[in-house]
Every structure is written in structure tokens, then in C-alpha cells.
Amino acid sequence: MFGPGPTQIEKRIYDAMSQPVVGYADPFFFEISDSVRAGLREVFGTRNPFTLALSGTGSSGMEAAVANFVDPGSKLVVFTAGFFADRIAEMGRRHGAQVVRSEKPWGGSFTEAEVRDVLRREKPQTVAFVHGETSTGVMQAPTAITKPAHEIGALVIADCVTSLGATPVRVDESEIDIAYSCSQKGLSCPPGLSPFTVSPRAMDWLKARKLDCPVWYLDLKLLAEYYDQPHKYHHTAPVSSFYALREGLAAIQEEGVERRFERHARAHAEFVRRIESMGLQMFAPAGHRLPNLNTVRVPEGMDDAAVRRDLLTEHGIEVGAGFGPLAGKIFRIGVMGPLANEAGLDLFFGAFEKCVQAAGAVATKA
Amino acid sequence: MFGPGPTQIEKRIYDAMSQPVVGYADPFFFEISDSVRAGLREVFGTRNPFTLALSGTGSSGMEAAVANFVDPGSKLVVFTAGFFADRIAEMGRRHGAQVVRSEKPWGGSFTEAEVRDVLRREKPQTVAFVHGETSTGVMQAPTAITKPAHEIGALVIADCVTSLGATPVRVDESEIDIAYSCSQKGLSCPPGLSPFTVSPRAMDWLKARKLDCPVWYLDLKLLAEYYDQPHKYHHTAPVSSFYALREGLAAIQEEGVERRFERHARAHAEFVRRIESMGLQMFAPAGHRLPNLNTVRVPEGMDDAAVRRDLLTEHGIEVGAGFGPLAGKIFRIGVMGPLANEAGLDLFFGAFEKCVQAAGAVATKA
Numbered sequence: 001m002f003g004p005g006p007t008q009i010e011k012r013i014y015d016a017m018s019q020p021v022v023g024y025a026d027p028f029f030f031e032i033s034d035s036v037r038a039g040l041r042e043v044f045g046t047r048n049p050f051t052l053a054l055s056g057t058g059s060s061g062m063e064a065a066v067a068n069f070v071d072p073g074s075k076l077v078v079f080t081a082g083f084f085a086d087r088i089a090e091m092g093r094r095h096g097a098q099v100v101r102s103e104k105p106w107g108g109s110f111t112e113a114e115v116r117d118v119l120r121r122e123k124p125q126t127v128a129f130v131h132g133e134t135s136t137g138v139m140q141a142p143t144a145i146t147k148p149a150h151e152i153g154a155l156v157i158a159d160c161v162t163s164l165g166a167t168p169v170r171v172d173e174s175e176i177d178i179a180y181s182c183s184q185k186g187l188s189c190p191p192g193l194s195p196f197t198v199s200p201r202a203m204d205w206l207k208a209r210k211l212d213c214p215v216w217y218l219d220l221k222l223l224a225e226y227y228d229q230p231h232k233y234h235h236t237a238p239v240s241s242f243y244a245l246r247e248g249l250a251a252i253q254e255e256g257v258e259r260r261f262e263r264h265a266r267a268h269a270e271f272v273r274r275i276e277s278m279g280l281q282m283f284a285p286a287g288h289r290l291p292n293l294n295t296v297r298v299p300e301g302m303d304d305a306a307v308r309r310d311l312l313t314e315h316g317i318e319v320g321a322g323f324g325p326l327a328g329k330i331f332r333i334g335v336m337g338p339l340a341n342e343a344g345l346d347l348f349f350g351a352f353e354k355c356v357q358a359a360g361a362v363a364t365k366a
Numbered sequence: 367m368f369g370p371g372p373t374q375i376e377k378r379i380y381d382a383m384s385q386p387v388v389g390y391a392d393p394f395f396f397e398i399s400d401s402v403r404a405g406l407r408e409v410f411g412t413r414n415p416f417t418l419a420l421s422g423t424g425s426s427g428m429e430a431a432v433a434n435f436v437d438p439g440s441k442l443v444v445f446t447a448g449f450f451a452d453r454i455a456e457m458g459r460r461h462g463a464q465v466v467r468s469e470k471p472w473g474g475s476f477t478e479a480e481v482r483d484v485l486r487r488e489k490p491q492t493v494a495f496v497h498g499e500t501s502t503g504v505m506q507a508p509t510a511i512t513k514p515a516h517e518i519g520a521l522v523i524a525d526c527v528t529s530l531g532a533t534p535v536r537v538d539e540s541e542i543d544i545a546y547s548c549s550q551k552g553l554s555c556p557p558g559l560s561p562f563t564v565s566p567r568a569m570d571w572l573k574a575r576k577l578d579c580p581v582w583y584l585d586l587k588l589l590a591e592y593y594d595q596p597h598k599y600h601h602t603a604p605v606s607s608f609y610a611l612r613e614g615l616a617a618i619q620e621e622g623v624e625r626r627f628e629r630h631a632r633a634h635a636e637f638v639r640r641i642e643s644m645g646l647q648m649f650a651p652a653g654h655r656l657p658n659l660n661t662v663r664v665p666e667g668m669d670d671a672a673v674r675r676d677l678l679t680e681h682g683i684e685v686g687a688g689f690g691p692l693a694g695k696i697f698r699i700g701v702m703g704p705l706a707n708e709a710g711l712d713l714f715f716g717a718f719e720k721c722v723q724a725a726g727a728v729a730t731k732a
Contacts, residue, residue: 059601191387240557
């Protein structure tokens with residue numbers, strides 16, 4: 001599993017997931033969820049009391065961020081240079097916001113000056129950006145967005161679906177107001193939950209919001225009453241997924257969060273070195289690369305689908321394809337969790353070099 | 367686990383859930399989801415092509431029904447005699463509908479004549495009811511709603527959260543347009559998925575709907591493009607939960623769907639007989655009882671919390687409490703899945719009789 005996610009999952013996670021299910025009001029469940037919440041605070045880099053896992057996948061986290069923090073008729077600026085930023089814009093549109101897309105070609109990122117320029121002109125209520133864009137492998141520096149946004153009093157939503165658990169998000173230090181993620185990428189668990197955190201400042205905004213969240217299922221105020229005292233019934237949480245996430249977070253804590261981030265950074269540096277020594281090029285520019293999701297340019301004339309097919313059928317290795325404007329132009333190679341080390345890279349490059357050579361020979365003949 | 371759900375889960379389900387996760391575009395995942403869809407058609411009693419499992423709990427199914435089939439400003443009539451019908455009304459309100467609650471005290475149900483009277487007067491676009499009301503143990507006859515609703519051309523939403531898998535829903539025969547459920551009650555799986563089915567007539571309505579579904583995550587048109595050809599990426603489905611649900615449905619098919627329904631009906635009849643032979647009374651009236659969720663009146667003067675505590679601490683048996691207007695007045699006892707048989711009842715009554723006698727002795731002394 002060297003795709004963009006789900007990624008490799010350790011046996012201990014599957015074992016934890018198989019523990020007997022308990023009821024939604026069982027004190028044992030709240031022990032589990034409290035432990036998940038503490039672990040998520042650590043990987044998010046936050047002391048936000050409102051930090052929990054929503055009962056849906058990463059996209060439900062995106063929907064929750066928009067439904068709770070974007071008023072109908074209000075202005076939402078989305079900085080977009082890839083697929084998932086556009087999805088935020090689409091959700092904003094559906095929730096009745098006046099959406100302004102500040103756009104760059106896929107693979108771009110934004111400087112603080114560029115952001116300030118847009119936000120001073122647009123004066124939005126809410127600003128959204130993607131921290132780690134899975135479609136391009138680009139990482140956006142959070143403070144380039146949050147500083148200018150807070151100058152005009154806007155709330156900032158950060159999509160951390162691909163970054164959380166593999167690279168620092170540092171929600172508090174970066175002054176991100178709302179962040180969400182998924183369970184199956186940097187956290188190395190099965191998909192099904194969406195880690196979510198809200199700053200006290202954004203929570204105050206939410207408490208003062210006159211409108212009810214249009215989506216009852218994702219209403220953060222109701223969820224706070226369920227996961228905190230008085231534990232008022234909201235929905236029956238997917239207990240087994242919570243067991244898995246707790247175990248995944250325990251594994252991360254055993255390694256040490258910072259050590260895990262460093263391991264991913266080292267594996268990424270080594271990945272880039274090996275790619276370049278093969279004569280290939282990275283797609284995302286240096287300094288803006290997401291360490292756990294590497295995008296590699298497909299050389300001119302090479303059939304990337306043949307390489308991916310070979311990798312899968314001959315070596316049992318799955319990698320991601322480029323899509324949208326990057327279809328056929330990049331490979332998307334996830335190096336994360338248990339595979340982000342020398343042994344994982346040896347496994348990958350042993351196969352990748354063969355498949356690329358085979359495809360290169362075909363390309364040369366043609 | 368004799369609560370209203372989650373209920374007892376067989377080991378084979380946990381084993382299936384621990385199979386390695388695959389990617390959201392893996393052909394193997396679509397094999398699994400096709401198999402889930404076929405199994406769900408069987409338990410729903412429908413040939414609806416649009417039958418699938420949503421990536422959220424039962425409440426997300428309710429939200430999807432309302433968000434997709436209730437236009438803002440349109441009229442929604444909810445027949446309510448319990449907690450979950452009120453939740454549908456609340457979701458309708460949040461989605462901007464003109465909600466009319468046709469209300470009876472908790473524990474009631476509606477006759478065809480009563481429904482016809484309300485619907486002829488109100489002429490709603492959409493009508494909603496709860497097939498099996500978990501808060502009261504009452505089952506509402508579907509055709510008492512669907513017949514008058516179709517006379518005025520309204521769409522009918524049926525909440526089958528507690529009934530599906532344990533008792534017939536017969537979506538086609540009952541002419542229900544939209545039905546949703548959960549995975550952890552009648553289907554005996556962990557919570558996390560919401561079985562959902564839509565009639566071709568309602569699907570036509572949806573295709574012609576000018577408004578986009580306000581909730582992107584639960585947009586049924588997008589989900590159809592993902593689960594059917596062209597399998598266009600929507601979100602990363604919680605694969606492990608799909609493995610579990612497929613195994614749960616396989617277990618149901620091995621037993622035979624109709625035989626499973628009969629087993630639950632027999633266990634229910636025997637449950638009622640034993641309750642009455644203890645001198646206790648059922649709460650839901652005969653002929654309107656949900657077979658897998660039994661509500662039993664707490665005798666005058668008995669401390670129901672003490673009985674429940676005793677059951678849990680002395681015998682490891684969990685049952686549900688009454689809540690809302692029924693707090694302290696009923697026990698809610700789930701008899702479903704692997705426990706809906708003579709052995710399950712022996713286990714339950716062996717403990718229940720002791721705890722009730724102990725509480726009765728205390729009540730008499732006091």
C-alpha cells in the first residue's frame with residue numbers, strides 16, 4: 001500500500017477493532033473516546049478542549065467545518081490549487097455561501113502577501129485552505145493564511161486530511177481555528193472517522209451563532225453535549241472504529257509524535273534522493289512538499305498506467321495516479337505509517353525501478 | 367446485550383472486519399459493496415436498484431432522507447408518537463421545510479383513516495414516519511401511511527432503524543419510497559453504516575430536483591455515481607465496516623431471511639408470554655409491537671434503575687431505560703440477532719426474574 005491512502009495498517013489495530021462493541025452510553029465508551037481525544041490533541045498540536053472524532057470519513061469533517069462555520073449569504077474565500085480545495089468551495093456553495101475561489105494552477109501554493117491582498121479586498125467571514133493537498137503533493141504553510149485572515153477577523157478552516165499524523169500541523173502555533181482530518185492516512189487506521197478540532201475563539205463564535213447548523217448529524221454543539229458532560233445522547237458512535245483509532249494513537253504515542261514526524265521527514269528526503277538518482281523529477285516544488293505523499297513527474301512518453309499496472313500485478317504494490325489536470329502526468333506515492341522507513345523504501349524502489357525501466361524500454365522502442 | 371442496540375455480535379463478523387483494508391477504487395471493494403447491496407435488497411424486501419449503505423450511522427441515513435427529499439419551503443408531515451419521529455421533524459426544520467407534526471402520545475400509532483384526514487388537509491410534498499420506534503417499542507403499519515400519502519402524490523420516508531433485519535419491512539409491497547436503517551440492531555453488526563433504499567419513483571423525483579442536496583457528503587446522486595458505474599470517486603468508504611456488514615448479511619442469508627423473521631416473531635411471542643406469566647405487562651399494545659424491541663411496564667413503586675443496575679452488575683446484562691415521557695415507566699429489552707431464541711430468553715429471564723423479585727421485595731417493604 002503505497003497509495004495516497006488507505007495505507008498499511010498494523011495487526012494491533014485490527015485486533016483492537018475486534019473487541020466487543022459496547023453501547024453508546026457505556027462509561028467504557030467515554031473512556032475510549034476521552035483517550036482518542038487526548039491522542040488527537042497531541043497529533044494536532046493543540047490544547048483545544050473541543051477535539052474529537054466525528055462519525056464519518058474525512059469528507060464528513062469537511063462538511064462539518066463548512067456547515068458549522070459558514071453562514072448562508074456570508075463570504076467564504078477558498079485558496080485553491082488542487083482537487084480538495086475545490087470540494088470545500090462546492091460545499092460552501094451548497095450551504096448558500098458567497099464563495100470566492102482564489103485560484104492557482106494545480107501544484108501551486110500561496111504566500112502571505114498574496115493571501116493578504118485577497119483577504120483585504122474580499123473581507124470574508126471564513127477562509128479555507130488545504131494543508132496537504134492529496135491531488136498535488138503540495139503542503140501549504142498555514143501561517144501564510146492564518147496571519148492575514150486574523151488581521152481581518154476571519155475564521156480559518158484547514159483541511160489536514162493527508163497531513164495529520166505524518167507531519168506537524170501545530171494547530172495552536174499556526175493559529176488554525178478549525179481543522180479536520182481522516183483516520184486512514186497519517187494515522188494508519190481504517191477509514192471511518194474524522195478527527196476534528198476547534199479553537200476556543202471559533203467555539204465562542206459558534207456558541208454565539210444564531211442559526212442552527214443545517215446538518216443535524218454534524219452539529220458540533222450537539223456533539224459537544226454528547227462527548228462532554230452531560231453525555232446527552234446524540235447518535236450511536238461507531239465504537240469499533242474508535243477502538244481502532246485509540247490503538248493507532250497509542251502506537252503513535254509509543255513512538256513519540258515528534259519522532260514519528262522526523263521519521264516521515266527522513267523517509268521523504270531519502271525518497272526524493274532515490275527518485276532523483278533514477279533521473280526522475282518530483283512534481284511539487286522543493287520546500288512545499290507534503291512528506292508522506294510524494295508526487296513524481298511521469299517522464300515524457302512513458303505510459304504511467306502500464307507502470308502502475310505492473311507494480312500492482314507483478315509486485316502487489318499500489319500507487320496513486322494523477323487526476324484532473326494532472327492525469328497521466330504524475331505518480332502519487334504515499335510513504336507513511338509503518339512503511340515510512342528504509343525497509344519500506346527498499347521494498348518500493350526494488351519494484352518501482354524495474355517497472356519504470358520496463359516502461360522506459362517500451363517508450364524508447366515506440 | 368439485551369439493550370435496544372448495539373446488540374450481540376458474532377465472532378465471524380469481527381473476524382471479517384479484520385480483513386486488510388483496500389482502497390476506495392479497488393475492484394475488490396466494489397465486489398464487497400455489490401454483495402452488501404444485494405443482501406440489503408433482500409432484508410429490505412425490495413428490487414430498488416438504488417439500495418446501498420451510507421458511510422455514517424443510522425442518524426446519517428435520517429439526515430440523508432431529509433436532505434435529499436425535502437425541499438426548503440416545502441411541507442413535510444411527520445407522524446410522531448416517540449423520540450425518533452421528533453428527530454425527523456427537527457431535521458426537516460433545519461433544512462428549511464414547513465414541518466407539520468401530527469402527534470400522538472408516546473406509544474401511539476396511526477390508522478389509515480387518521481392519516482388520510484391529515485394528509486388531505488395538509489397536502490405535503492413529503493411524509494415521514496417511524497416503522498419501529500425504539501423509544502416506545504411500537505411498530506407502525508407502513509401501508510396506513512403510504513396509501514393515503516400516494517393518493518395525494520407525496521413521497522414517503524420510513525425510519526427502519528430498529529426494524530430492519532429482525533422483522534419484515536417489505537419496502538416494495540408496502541410502497542415505501544425512501545427507507546433507511548442502521549447496522550447494529552436487526553442486522554447484528556457493529557454501528558457505522560446506514561442501509562438506505564430509494565424507489566425508482568423517488569429516484570425520478572430526485573433526478574428532476576433542481577436544487578442540489580445541501581449536504582454534499584450525503585448527496586445520493588453523487589453516491590450513485592460512485593457505487594454504480596462509472597465509479598466516480600466520492601469519498602473513501604469505511605471498508606472495514608463494509609466487510610462486517612457483508613458478513614452479517616451472509617449470516618442472515620444462510621439462515622434465510624424469512625426464517626430469521628419467524629425466529630424473531632417466535633422469540634417475541636415467548637417473551638410476552640413469560641413477561642405476563644410474571645404478572646408484568648407489556649407497554650406497547652398487542653398488534654402494534656416491534657418484535658425485537660420489547661417494552662415492559664415498570665410496576666407501580668418499583669425502582670427500575672435498581673433493576674437495571676442489578677442486571678448489569680450481577681448478571682452482566684444490559685437493558686434500556688425508558689426516556690422522555692416514559693422515563694422510569696418502561697424497560698426497553700432488545701431480543702434480537704443471536705439472542706432471539708429459547709436459550710437467549712432463558713438467559714435473560716433467569717436474571718430478570720431475580721432482579722425484579724429483589725426490587726419488588728424492596729418496593730413492598732417501602
